[in-house]
Ligand SMILES: *[C@@H]1O[C@H](CO)[C@@H](O)[C@H](O)[C@H]1NC(C)=O
Ligand SMILES: *[C@@H]1O[C@H](CO)[C@@H](O)[C@H](O)[C@H]1NC(C)=O
């Protein structure tokens with residue numbers, strides 16, 4: 423299948439491993455600065471770009487000690503923020519067990535806030551620039567700024583990505599898993615048995631496809647379609663599992679859309695997704711991507727100092743390439 427605007431060779435070279443490398447990086451690098459002080463801003467009455475009033479919108483941020491999250495309050499002071507520091511037991515918000523990467527943070531929020539959820543909750547990783555942000559320069563600010571809150575309300579659940587690399591149209595075949603030993607294959611092999619445990623009344627899907635990489639927005643109503651006990655069961659599994667973090671976290675990464683009641687393959691055509699989710703309605707698109715929106719990079723770690731340092735080198739896109 424042609425992937426215009428997204429050279430196949432890039433896909434082949436970077437492949438699935440790269441975002442696992444990224445997660446490894448995110449969760450294993452040494453703490454190099456003192457613990458972040460979680461900051462909380464009171465929810466303010468605010469009006470989205472679409473003149474629809476959402477009194478309650480919250481960011482749920484999965485971080486580790488040393489992550490610079492000051493961009494969140496700098497740009498999104500009108501959101502209530504929930505900054506979890508997964509590896510700091512002293513943080514205002516943390517997790518009962520630092521296992522399963524961002525999944526433990528998100529589940530902990532869903533459980534602890536089940537009775538007091540905001541209209542819309544957006545679940546994100548902590549750093550402003552990350553390769554899996556759906557932005558030409560991997561900047562999380564425009565992604566959140568352009569997120570169409572009424573669409574979140576309407577659809578119930580949206581991924582913060584639209585491009586199909588990685589995860590769509592078919593990421594996992596749980597009933598006929600590959601016997602390879604890479605992380606993707608290992609999570610594919612684990613998926614069916616985990617699924618039966620977590621969703622005992624639902625048949626295991628033959629194909630699972632969803633946008634990577636565990637950043638999404640969900641409405642209160644959608645979360646409440648499941649009883650709290652479902653989220654508790656999923657978190658207990660994550661606490662108890664013998665799977666290593668990069669596999670358990672990845673299994674849940676490709677379950678969020680199902681947890682949030684979307685079909686097992688939740689791969690909107692990219693152009694429709696950009697228009698509905700981000701209000702970008704005049705793009706030139708194939709089914710799997712749109713021109714000048716996103717380049718899958720060869721490396722998972724954004725250069726230090728990006729975007730002042732790095733663009734145009736080592737395969738990273740040039741500044742302004744999308745103009
Ligand atoms: C964190 O990022 C902000 C920009 O968003 C910058 O001004 C600040 O110096 C950074 N802090 C640290 C500790 O690097
Ligand atoms: C948490 O607090 C304890 C007691 O003050 C301290 O010994 C420990 O180093 C702290 N841990 C972190 C990660 O800040």
Ligand SMILES: *[C@@H]1O[C@H](CO)[C@@H](O)[C@H](O)[C@H]1NC(C)=O
Nearest residue numbers: 701702703704705706707713
């Ligand atoms: C949409 O794109 C076309 C062709 O690229 C351009 O001529 C037109 O002005 C654009 N419309 C808007 C509203 O941006």
